[in-house]
Amino acid sequence: MKRPFLPFLLPALLLLSLPLWGGEREEASDFTLETLSGERLSLSDRLGKEVIYLSFWATWCTPCRLEMGHLERLYRKYRARGFTVIAVNIDDSETVSQVRPFVRQQRFTFPVVLDRDRQVAGRYDPAGVIPYGVLIDR
Numbered sequence: 001m002k003r004p005f006l007p008f009l010l011p012a013l014l015l016l017s018l019p020l021w022g023g024e025r026e027e028a029s030d031f032t033l034e035t036l037s038g039e040r041l042s043l044s045d046r047l048g049k050e051v052i053y054l055s056f057w058a059t060w061c062t063p064c065r066l067e068m069g070h071l072e073r074l075y076r077k078y079r080a081r082g083f084t085v086i087a088v089n090i091d092d093s094e095t096v097s098q099v100r101p102f103v104r105q106q107r108f109t110f111p112v113v114l115d116r117d118r119q120v121a122g123r124y125d126p127a128g129v130i131p132y133g134v135l136i137d138r
Helices: 006-016 062-081 096-106 119-124
Strands: 032-035 040-042 051-057 083-089 112-114 132-136
Touching: 051 062, 051 119, 062 083, 062 096, 083 119, 096 112, 119 132
Parallel strands: 051 083, 083 112
Antiparallel strands: 032 040, 032 112, 051 132
């Protein structure tokens, strides 16, 4: 089955990120969060080396779940050219147990980090609307 909407996904993601480009250039706010495998991931370790797409999402958010599959395809297609996705999960203590099974079932290969207290999400997405993405250049 053909998916005619896929060629429009990356431009749509870029358009959704336009408000970030409207003002002065800002430095990305560093953070360190735990991945699903228990490792620590720091944004500063990747800044300047890769184009990074931060995706803020939750398992209870249907549009987020749909977006994740598209992000996986983009990641696989462009990671060799220096593009990465960091999926920042904001599930709370009631639903965080659903994150690992969902990621495993969907076979996502990009890093997924847990932002349980939403400190990082609050810095990047103060309105708290998800799915929400931030594109960070090199």
